[in-house]
Amino acid sequence: MTVGTPSxxxxxxxxxxxxxxWQMHGDPMMWIAGVRALYLQALHPRAVRGVLQNSDFRRDAWGRLLRTADFVGTITYGTAETAERAGARVRKIHSMLRATDPDTGERYGVGEPALLLWVHCAEIDSYLHVLRRSGYxxxxxxxxxxxxxxxxxARLVGLDPATVPASRAELAAYFEKVRPELSAGPEARTVDDFLLxxxxxxxxxxxxxxxWRRVAELAYASLPPYAHELYGRPxxxxxxVTRRLRATGAVLRAIPARVRWALPPKHILRAMARLGPHARPAPPGPAR
Known part of the structure; x- marks a missing residue:
């Protein structure tokens, strides 16, 4: 998937x-994929407690979503230095935050490798699943x-790359292994209620x-069947779902890329200005 040497x-x-x-992250269906990732991430009780106990999620959920999108845009299209700085900020924040298990009273760090790995895999799986299923x-x-x-x-947020799934098969094996730890507890219900x-x-x-409700419902519908079972909502x-994803993808991709990319924080336009026009992410077409 090469767009040429930057000028x-x-x-x-x-x-x-x-x-x-670089190519995938310029696609507008990344937003729906991001919402799907939130739904999936909320099914890990220890991970979602770390979020809800360290932030006013209902007041700042939009801010959290936008900060996540900004982080993804920065590490994708920013310079190596800005990406490394963004990762260092995330690692520092994680190192300072703790959460409490209400059943056992256990205090634990939100930067535990197992929790970071869950968040990472939920994101990568969601980005791949939604974009491919929507016709990318x-x-x-x-x-x-x-x-x-x-x-x-994964390295930027503090994970050892050797422990991280590096293919679709490894991702599938990881999800199969972690499924017994998942449940839709009160915290997951809070996230579900907010997103709707x-x-x-x-x-x-x-x-x-x-x-927005259509976006949230489509993101939820694209979850794996076991997630629907846990949430208890069909x-x-x-x-x-596939038809709706493809129709939504067609509509969003019809919006000129320059219009979409002009919205703040303009990561792609800044990268193109830095590297030249050949750095422009290619529009979806035959598999490249």
Whole structure:
């Protein structure tokens, strides 16, 4: 999946324009994939407690989502230096935060490798699943390459890359292994309730019901069957979900890329200015 050698002389960053990541992360379906990742991450009780006990999630969930998106954009399209600084900030924050198990009273760090690994795998799986299912052209080999590329992002948040799944098969084996630890406890219900009905100005409630609720419901529907079982809320038939994902992808991809990328914080446009026009992520087409 190569877009050519950048014409600029700037730092191409940790992934570079030749990576699968550089191309995929320019796709607008990444937003729906990010919401799916939140749903999935909330099913790990220890991980979701670390979030809810260290932040006012209901007041700042939008901020958390945007900060996550900014982190992904920074490590993908920023220079190596800015990516490393972003990773250092995340590691420092994790090192200072603790959570408490309400049943046992155990205090534990939110930066435990097992918890970081769950969050990482839920994100990588969601990005791959939603984009491919929505029609983004990616071969199996490219999907495996994407997972392997993200040993870099795993390292940035404090994981040992040797312990991180680096292919679709390794991801599947990981999820099979961790499933007994998952449940939809009170914290997961809090996340589910927020994602369906995020607080907003009364005048914006109709827009929330018309637009955002559809995004949240589609992200939820794209979860694996075991997640639907844990949440106890059914989803449409898989074929229906796939049609909706493909239709949504077609609509969002019809919006000119320059318009989408002009929204703050403009990571892609800054990368193109630094490296040259050949750094532009290629639009979806035949598998590259």
């Amino acid at each position: 600029g002389t700037g730092d191409p960053g940790l992934f570079t324009p030749d990576s699968v990541t 052209p990616l071969t199996d080999a490219q999907a495996d390459r994407y997972a392997a590329e993200h040993l870099v992002s 009905r995020p607080p907003t100005h009364p005048l914006l409630v109709p827009a929330r019901e018309l637009l 989803a449409p038939a898989p074929a229906v």
